[in-house]
Amino acid sequence: MNELKPSPALLCANCETALQGEFCHECGQSIHSVLKPVSHMLEDAGDIFFHMDERIVHTVPPLYTKPGFLTLEYFAGRRVRYIAPFRLMFVFCLISFFFMHLAVNAVKFGNGEGGNSDTFGQMAKATTADEVHEIYRSEVRSMLTTQADPNTPGVVKTSLTAVQGMLRDAANRRLSELKAPPIAEPGSGGEDDIKLKHANVLNSEDLQFKVAWLPTAVNARLNEGLDRLKLNFVQASNPGPQQKEAIHRMFEGVFGVLPQTMFIMVPVFALMLKLFYVFRRRLYVEHLIVALHSHAFLFLSLMLLTLLGFARNALAPHLGFVGGVISLVEFAVWIWMPVYLLIMQKRVYRQGWGMTILKYWLIGSVYFWLLLFALTIAIVIGISH
Structure with missing residues (x-):
């Protein structure tokens, strides 16, 4: 057997x-096993970062329509049906800034298109003397900005001086064909004698970091960022082909640091809640969950406002009444944002309306100035990109 x-x-x-x-x-x-087809790896990546499953259905609607509901559910231990607070805030933060970035990129900066490398060809095709002068001033201002940059090699500065002379000769030839007065020599004081706005800022020795107690490498890094900031400032202040590029570069830098700034402000907001509700005997982590859900709601609202703005701009020229309806929805979203936060604070901390409104006003005022300070620092760092 x-x-x-x-x-x-x-x-x-x-x-x-x-x-x-x-x-x-x-x-x-x-x-x-982690050894699997690429399609499975993409599914896992989407699940790790976004958790695009049934939890999003249980999370997003109450996040936007039921102030404090998700926070109270989390405190009660009912968490498995919902997306975790940090992941929720993280995803909506990135998505909202992504759409706002698209909205800012749709705005036109600078004077005209600019940046056309065939300057001499443009000069030859100019039909009026004013057009010739405009092309000449635009290109010379761009060259002067490059020459004013202390990081530009000396050989490049010398070559740009020669190119300016060639450009002036080409402009004068076209002006002669148009029977117009020629462009005077640089330094003669004529209307084409171009001076850069704020050019002295680039070479200012007063605007340098020389902090004795900081390491040399840190001072050097700070001065490097300061030099980029001054160059961007000068280029953005002077019309020409480099103006649009400088403005675009600064906006890219600002949007690159805004998410990190908000990640810092969330625990700061939680600390403020801890201080204002110190007698409620709640742990700091509980206040942090409140802060995460509050900011997730705000980022979701900003995303909705940006998308509504896209829809209004696209539909209003063709369907005027639809644009009006969308504007009303946008107004309702703006009103709902402060009302939501007030109701959420009342439901989570369970104090009377008088004390809740007072603390809501105090917390909002302090946080507003802290956020404004943090955003100012972020913008300074961003425009030095």
């Missing part, structure tokens, strides 16, 4: 412990 033999147990690949489920109870390693 054949003996019954137990089937071999599945062992953990890491510690060789017999497995009793999808995870090893000794070391915690999953039985699922």
Whole structure:
């Protein structure tokens, strides 16, 4: 008679412990292999960062329509149905700034298109003397900005001086064909004698970091950022091909640091809640959850406002009444934002309306100035990009 033999147990690949489920109870390693097709890897990445499953259905509607509901659910231990507070805030922060970035990129900066490399061809095709002077001034101002940059090599500055002479000669030839007076030599004081706005800022020795107690490398890094800030400032102040590029570069830098700034402000806001509600005997982590849900709601609202703005700009020229309806919805969203935060504060901390409104006003005022200070620092860092 054949003996019954137990089937071999599945062992953990890491510690060789017999497995009793999808995870090893000794070391915690999953039985699922990381070696899988790319399609499965993309699904896992989407799940890790966005958790695009049924939890988003249970999370987003109450986040926007039920002030304090998610926070109270989290405090009560009912968490598995909802997206975690930090992940929720993180995703909506990135998405909202992404759409706002698109909205800012749709705005036209600078004077005209600019940046056309065929300057001499443009000069030859100019039909009026004013057009020739405009092309000449635009290009010379761009060259002067490059020459004023202390980081520009000397050989490049010398070559740009020669190019300016060639450009002036080409302009004078076209002006002669148009029977117009020529452009005077630089320094003669004529209307084409171009001076850069704020050019002295680039070479100012007073605007340098020389903090004795800071390491030399830190001072050098700060001065490097300051030099970029001064160059961007001068280029953005002077019309020409480099103006649009400088403004675009500064906006890119600002949007690059705004998410990090908000990640810093969330725990600061939680600390303020801790101080204002110190007698409620709540842990700092509880206040942090309130802050995360509050900011997630604000970022979701900003995202909705940006999308509504896109829709209004697209539909209003063709369907005027639709543009009016969207404007009313935008107004309602703006009103709902402070009302939501007030109701949320009342439901979570369970104080009377008088004390809640007082603390709401105090917390909002302090946080507004702290946020304004943080955003100012972020903008300064961003425009030095």
